[in-house]
Amino acid sequence: xxxxxxxxxxxxxxxxxxxxxxxxxxxxxxxxxxxxxxxxxxxxxxxxxxxxxxxxxxxxxxxxxxxxxxxxxxxxxxxxxxxxxxxxxxxxxxxxxxxxxxxxxxxxxxxxxxxxxxxxxxxxxxxxxxxxxxxxxxxxxxxxxxxxxxxxxxxxxxxxxxxxxxxxxxxxxxxxxxxxxxxxxxxxxxxxxxxxxxxxxxxxxxxxxxxxxxxxxxxxxxxxxxxxxxxxxxxxxxxxxxxxxxxxxxxxxxxxxxxxxxxxxxxxxxxxxx
Numbered sequence: 001x002x003x004x005x006x007x008x009x010x011x012x013x014x015x016x017x018x019x020x021x022x023x024x025x026x027x028x029x030x031x032x033x034x035x036x037x038x039x040x041x042x043x044x045x046x047x048x049x050x051x052x053x054x055x056x057x058x059x060x061x062x063x064x065x066x067x068x069x070x071x072x073x074x075x076x077x078x079x080x081x082x083x084x085x086x087x088x089x090x091x092x093x094x095x096x097x098x099x100x101x102x103x104x105x106x107x108x109x110x111x112x113x114x115x116x117x118x119x120x121x122x123x124x125x126x127x128x129x130x131x132x133x134x135x136x137x138x139x140x141x142x143x144x145x146x147x148x149x150x151x152x153x154x155x156x157x158x159x160x161x162x163x164x165x166x167x168x169x170x171x172x173x174x175x176x177x178x179x180x181x182x183x184x185x186x187x188x189x190x191x192x193x194x195x196x197x198x199x200x201x202x203x204x205x206x207x208x209x210x211x212x213x214x215x216x217x218x219x220x221x222x223x224x225x226x227x228x229x230x231x232x233x234x235x236x237x238x239x240x241x242x243x244x245x246x247x248x249x250x251x252x253x254x255x256x257x258x259x260x261x262x263x264x265x266x267x268x269x270x271x272x273x274x
Contacts, residue, residue, distance in 0.1 A: 006101035007130055009033070017164045024063055026131055027144065030102065030124060031067060032056065032162060037096045039168040045071055045089050047157050049173035049181065050147070054197050056162040057172055058204075062196060063248040066145040070173065074150035075116065083109075086118050086148050102127065107143075117149030154211050155181075175201065176274050179208040183227065183271075184216035186234055192243045195235065196258060202267045207274035224273050231268045235261050 010029050019025040031052055038046055048057070051064025071089065074082060097104055108121040124142045151157070156174040161167070173181070179201040185194040201208070214222050240259040249255050258264075 009100060010131070013164075023142070026127055027065070027142065028055075028063075030097075030127065030142075030144070031064075032164065033097060033100070033102065034067065034093055035162060035168055035170055036165070037093050039170050041092060041096070043089065043092070044171055047071070047151060047171045047173055049178055051193060051197070053172050053178065054200065056164065057160045058175075058200070059163050060197065060200055061250055061254060062193065063250075065248065066147060068147045068149070070149050070151040070155070072151045074148075075152075079111075083118070086120070089148070090120070090146065101130070112147075112149065117147060120146045120148070122146065152212070152215050154209065154215060156209075175206045176209045177212050179206050180210070180212035181216060183208055183231065184213050187217060187230055190234075190238060190243075192238060192240065192246045193248075195238065195264065196247055198231075198271075199258070199264060199267050202271045207272050210273040228268055228271070232265045235264045235268070240264070 010026065013019070013029045013032065014021055014025060019028065035048070035056065037043075038048075047070040048068070049070060050066070050068030051060070051062060052067050054060040055062060055064050069089075071085060074085065077085065094104060102124065104122045104124045106120050107123050110119050110121075112118065122144055124144065127142045151173075155177040157171050157177075158174045159169050160172045161169055172178075179198065182194050182198040182201065185191070186198055210222070210224060210227070213227060214220050240261055244255045244259050247255050247258065
């Protein structure tokens with residue numbers, strides 16, 4: 001198939017989803033093409049989580065630049081075999097993208113600390129060639145990352161469909177496990193997106209898995225009350241007003257609605273383990 005095929009698929013994506021034609025919509029189109037391939041080839045080893053899970057499965061307004069997947073049994077094999085496992089999982093996706101005219105190549109790989117996962121940095125150069133009008137403000141090729149990490153003991157998965165295409169079926173991290181990851185991430189790194197995603201889960205009444213938080217933080221005796229205290233302290237440390245620009249949301253008003261620390265703390269005090 002030619003590059004023209006990808007352009008046709010993109011126009012259909014815009015028509016079906018009502019997205020504006022922009023560089024963000026092209027990136028989302030690329031993400032959803034990857035999910036389409038995973039669904040079509042029944043690639044059950046790749047488990048979606050992170051911002052793309054929040055946006056495409058849960059309907060979050062937050063754009064996600066990268067894609068995050070977990071692999072089961074990742075920690076049970078040696079490091080050299082983990083690298084083979086990652087490429088074995090992703091190579092069919094890359095080949096199928098090429099078949100519809102989307103050529104991407106891996107330009108850099110790096111291991112996460114502790115060798116529990118890999119970040120693969122891709123360059124999708126044909127996207128800018130196919131849609132030059134949409135990338136007039138873009139200085140170079142379209143880059144994106146795919147993060148692969150380990151599914152840890154106790155984390156659960158489920159089959160779900162993207163809200164934009166219910167015909168697809170992919171494995172995702174189950175909500176209580178994913179919410180627990182987000183709670184742990186708020187404490188492990190100073191990224192406002194983790195707090196935003198955690199806040200969304202709390203508003204939806206999702207109950208988090210405390211055991212997963214304990215495993216992620218390596219704090220086997222952590223209590224719900226201690227976690228609540230640590231999260232509230234982190235909200236004060238984050239300085240929401242200064243960091244709110246980090247949130248890739250569709251409007252300034254959406255960002256400004258998130259900057260009040262007292263509201264975030266009140267929400268944290270409403271979170272409950274299951």
